[in-house]
Amino acid sequence: MEGYVYVEVDEKLRHLLQLIFTDEFMRENTNFDNFEAFQYSSAVITNWKSEHMVYAKLLMDNFVKESTCFQSWDEMVMTASDQKFGKPKTA
Numbered sequence: 001m002e003g004y005v006y007v008e009v010d011e012k013l014r015h016l017l018q019l020i021f022t023d024e025f026m027r028e029n030t031n032f033d034n035f036e037a038f039q040y041s042s043a044v045i046t047n048w049k050s051e052h053m054v055y056a057k058l059l060m061d062n063f064v065k066e067s068t069c070f071q072s073w074d075e076m077v078m079t080a081s082d083q084k085f086g087k088p089k090t091a
Helices: 011-020 023-029 035-041 057-067 073-085
Strands: 004-008 052-056
Touching (some): 004 057, 052 057
């Protein structure tokens, strides 16, 4: 399916998302107080509780653009990861 993203979701991934998307991060960078509120608002785009998450990349990125300071879901994830774990060093 072109334009769609398929992600297998296990407990490790759920835990990682909860870890990087802290309440502080969400309040500073989004229109939401926490990641749970973000998930609830974007539930029309994807089923966050499913074992197999499928979403239209364009739809998700547009939702992120409208409700956060990021241009895409990938940018939001990378920024949260970098803030939590430190930015990887480049050669």
